Amino acid sequence: MNAAARPVNEEELQAWVDGWLDPARRGAVERFLAENPDQAARLGDFRRHGDILRGSLRGPDREPVPERLLRAARGGAARRPARWLPTAMAAMLVLTLGLGGGWTLRGALEKPDEVAPGAGAAGGDLLVRAAAAHRVYSVEVRHPVEVRAEEAHLIAWLSKRVGTPLSAPDLREFGFRLMGGRLLPARDGAAAQFMYEDAAGRRITCYIQADTKGVETAFRFAEEDGLAAFYWLDGALGYALVGPLPREEMLGIARAVYRQTEP
Amino acid sequence: MSDFARRLEQEIPALRRYARYLLRDAERADDLVQDCLERAITKRRLWHNPDRFRPWLFALMRNLHLNQVRWRGRRPSEVPIDTASPLTPHPESQVDRVQAVEALAALEDLEADQREVLILVAVEGLQYKEVAETLGVPLGTVMSRLSRGRERMRAAMTGGAPGAATLRRIK
Structure with missing residues (x-):
């Protein structure tokens, strides 16, 4: 059976949600989803929930990095602040x-x-x-x-x-x-x-x-x-x-x- | 600045996020990140694969964290009363607050193994094999935790029954 025709499996569906799907299998997964609206809704929810979690929890990358961590990354002596x-x-x-x-x-x-x-x-x-x-x-x-x-x-x-x-x-x-x-x-x-x-x-x-x-x-x-x-x-x-x-x-x-x- | 130091610096925001998730306390999280950075520098010769920098660092930090928990565990009198404060939306989050609170509550209700995988995949964007390396478990374990975690989270978010339409794995 060639790669495009093989039935899709759960790992591939998860990979589709996360954008890690092998491009050779994208057509097969998308055909499967078109024929299975329940699965399409399920994966849509997974993506949406992931977006909400990412949006809710991410933040420190917009915050300035504390000087002591920069110093530690550069191998310098970084003092810990007293509490x-x-x-x-x-x-x-x-x-x-x-x-x-x-x-x-x-x-x-x-x-x-x-x-x-x-x-x-x-x-x-x-x-x-x-x-x-x-x-x-x-x-x-x-x-x-x-x-x-x-x-x-x-x-x-x-x-x-x-x-x-x-x-x-x-x-x-x-x-x-x-x-x-x-x-x-x-x-x-x-x-x-x-x-x-x-x-x-x-x-x-x-x-x-x-x-x-x-x-x-x-x-x-x-x-x-x-x-x-x-x-x-x-x-x-x-x-x-x-x-x-x-x-x-x-x-x-x-x-x-x-x-x-x-x- | 060395290439290693530059890459380390770029990973600080991700390390801080992961540490906050592990510790639920921003101050202690930054202490853990600092420990991790210092450890990474002393262990830099053990880092060989340039593509696997983040999983390597995450695993380093996670192990430091587990060791610290164990160390504290042997000295009960020194254990800070760990309230395991819940995950809360980041103050600068652009997500609707009601949705954010609901999603984080659903995340908290997952089993810890499933929650950690979901965080690493959905929030940190790690590849499945990188998650497996970070956690030190087989790839198949990562996939089943991910699938079950997402299913339970969906059930909680929609109020529906879990596992409604999970596909059987086809080998």
Whole structure:
């Protein structure tokens, strides 16, 4: 029996789905599918499901490759970053937006006091709690927030518990809708977390705590593997904005939060 | 830069994807990728066939991963509580979110062997013999896992009965 006339088998059908079919057998498979609409529908579904999976899971090829992996690929010594949550400050690169001085980049652990006199620990503590809360709650499907934005008492309740009048920043100009908020522990008391979501399902959280001991800081930036955070103390409240967005996008949103909450 | 380093660099995105699938945690996934890259450099003399670079790397990384799991398994107190967080659509995914969530849930419901084959074939685009090399199983095993995995996934996605019209293999 010559190759074109041989009956098709399951392996060949799978190979047709994946584009690995021997070209000599394409005619036979396509004739078979024309005569067997059930099989054509089945293979069509296989292709479609494959497209959905590929589209859903692929992504890291569009992300910038971390420098440490590039160094490792080139055979250089690549340091592993310390972990953000367990080791707090060690992991951070702090980016200060000096009021007149432009951008400077330094390690917060080495010289935290130069970044924000007297406030290194307070800001780091804020960041660690905000990031932990973000990681825990932003992945929640059923209960991402404790009180939904639609409920009128959300702001009054959080203000009362945090101990100072709060407002939820309006981030609709960036495509982020307020989902609601929740009450969380802070170092000495309570903090509020507001959660936002955009049309793509990305979630960012704004963590606000009252305990700043009157310290003010510039914007500081930290990021680790896909999560970016800007955080600052404004003398009355401490803010940390955390989300899976690129730095520039987070900065725009952080500036809007800052404008809206200026004391 | 050497040819080896350049090829290694090109494979980083695929390695990161596969590592995220194995570990379900982006940070730990990048640690695994780094381990794999370092190991690849020390073992570069063992890599002979230029056409089989990705399966070689994938197999290297998969074995590192299995060894790390076993190593942790012997020290229960050090095991991070592995929640095996579910696969979620990539934030930049262009796929309709409802469809993506449904498909990933169906994928998660497959037996692990079938799921891994489907990932390597449908998501990573490996050839069947490359999947066989990566996993260290015969080609026939890859084909039957692929066929059964797709059938079960289709049943879950359409709510129909599995294996409705599977062709018999013809030798």
